[in-house]
Amino acid sequence: MGVSQSPRSAQVIDLDTVRLRQQAQKSLVRLAPELDGLEMVYQLAASPDSYFGMPILAWGLRADGHVVGLVPWMETLTSCQEVDSQENGYFVGYRDPETEEIFESPPDHKYYELTAAADYFEYEASGDVTLIQQIPDTLGTHALCMNHPNAPWHMKPVYGWRLYSDGSIDALLADEEKATMTPILLGDKCLYSARSCHPSVYYFQRHIANRILEEDPATLETLAMMVVPGD
Template sequence: MDPRKPGTTRTATILPFPDRPREVDQQKILQLSPEYEGLCLLYSHHALSHDKLYAIKILCWARLADGSVVALVPWLKGIARCIDLDNPESGCAEGYYCPRSERRFSDAPEHHQRALEVRATYPNNSPIVQEIPDLTGSHAALIHEDNSRFQLEPVVSWQLNDKGEMTAMLADTSETKEWPILPGSDCLYPATEENGFRYFFQYHIANQIKSGGVMATRALSKLITP
């Protein structure tokens, strides 16, 4: 085609390409299905071992904006989708695992996929889309201002808001008159409101810290260091 000469009139309309969805938008969490059967996420962690796989209990399954269904686990300072764990040096997802049957698998269980499809049909006019209980024994580690004292607070529940963000909810026991403390209780508050919040610990790590086990020294050294 000949180059257009200066001064000639355009005969075609230039249409912009449609905006492509950002990857972060495609991975937004839309709905949750709590994991009640103790299924685990397997992951490798080369900083700990090149020969072993580790297991962490799955908190729930989530449908993302791109339609995929993935497992969610408490990880360091927040919630991680299994697709976020992609570095063998710090944690790389290696599939799912059922401790009872010792079966490994790679896709979300069908009943969770169906539950999430049904959940997607629920109307919602609240900024809090869902609140689910923490059935994995997650604990939030809190450091006091002088770095000399810490405490481990069990996570009661997790809230999913309409932005696709997950928030761990802790209990202020001085503000409750009802026991046991359940998701949605008025005494719950976000862990992120604590200035001394550091990490989320898995159930077995939290209990080793409480009992002064071998893992406690390693965990505490990371905990006290800002």
């Protein structure tokens, strides 16, 4: 007689749980400022024969052990590999301006620096979102802040960046009326989290920010097409 076999029980895959797990693995756990002038190289679909360079602000160690370059891009501090827009630009590689070498992976010395620092500090996970680290902004990044769709925008210099235990990053801006010393440094009480006060924030390199402040017509036209106020 044949032996009947019970059908194999089906496994139910919770896609939301899988996505959350994958997202957690990409969360940043440590930052290291870029102080040697390395750049991100990107291209625009409108200029397929041209390459553009953008200074890297910092390097980030992810929970999965990978290291990524980070640049202020659009609405956040973004991994270079996530710059992938035909309209605004897509990542090509990293570049050393001194040697003009273009390479795909972050330099080894940044990996060793980040992993050593992460092992040394080794923050314990907790249920509350806590501040892990803060670094200064060394690129002259500016934040365009909008509080309401029809309200005037404000351009403010970014003084630093904060990394939180949930992997999120936020910029530090200053309330100049509360500043008691110059220059403004990390730890000053006049600094505040950008997201805590401004529903919409866009980040720009220093030379672009200056064109906006000078009301350069071409720059303002591009800005109007790129920054669309929410409803």
